[in-house]
Amino acid sequence: MKKVLSLISLAVLLTACGGEEKKQTQTAKPEVTPAATAPVKTAPPDKAALAEEAKTAVQALAGSLKGELEAAMKAGGPVEAIKVCNTKAPEIAKTVSADKGLQINRISLKSRNQNNVPNEWQTKVLNDFEAKKAAGEDPAGIAYAEIVGNEFRFMKAIPTGAVCLNCHGTEISPAVTAKLGELYPNDKATGFKEGDLRGAFVVVKALVQ
Secondary structure, eight states, rough: OOOHHHHHHHHHHHHHHHHHHHHOOOOOOOOOOOOOOOOOOOOOHHHHHHHHHHHHHHHHHHHHHHHHHHHHHHHHHHHHHHHHHHHHHHHHHHHHHHHHHHHEEEOOHHHHHHHHOOOOHHHHHHHHHHHHHHOOOOGGGGGGOOOOOTTTEEEEEEEEGGGGGGSSSSSSSSSHHHHOOOOHOOEEEEOOOOTTTEEEEEEEOOOOO
C-alpha cells in the first residue's frame, strides 16, 4: 500500500513539474505595432521650369496677338488695330490661360484698359524694370520670376516698337485719337517713344502643395 501511494505521489509531482515547465516555455507573442507612416516629402517647386512654362505662355499670347494686329493693320490701319486690342486681346489671353493652366495678362504703369491696371506687387516689379532700363539694360531681355507662398509669379517686359507708336506715341492721328476716346475714355497709354518700356506680360500660376 505504501508502495502504491509513493508511485502516485511521484506521478503527481512529475505532472506538476511538467506543467510548470510548459508554463515557462510558453512565452507570450510580442505585440506587433504598425510602423509609423513617414510623412510624404514633396519636392520644392522648380522655379526655372515654371519660368520656361510662363515664357511659352507669353510667346503664345504675343504671337497670336501680333498676328491679329498685323491683319487688322492691313485691313483698316491703326483704327482697326485698336478694335482688335479692345475685343480680341482679352479673348486670346483667356484662351491661352485655359490652355496652359495659368493666368496671363498685360499690364502697364500707363494703362489703356482699366482691366490692365497693375496691383501692388506688379507695380513694384514694373518700377524695378524701369530702373533696370534706366541703368542701360535692354527692355527686351528684362524679366522677373518668383515663388511667393503657393503662387508662382512671372513678368516679361514689353518694349515699345515703332508700329506701337501709331496708337501709343506722341503724334497720333485724329482718327485714332477719336477711336481711343470712344473705347477708352480713361486712356493713359500715350506719349511713348520707341524703346520705352510699354508694360509687361504677367503670368500667375497657383501651386499645389
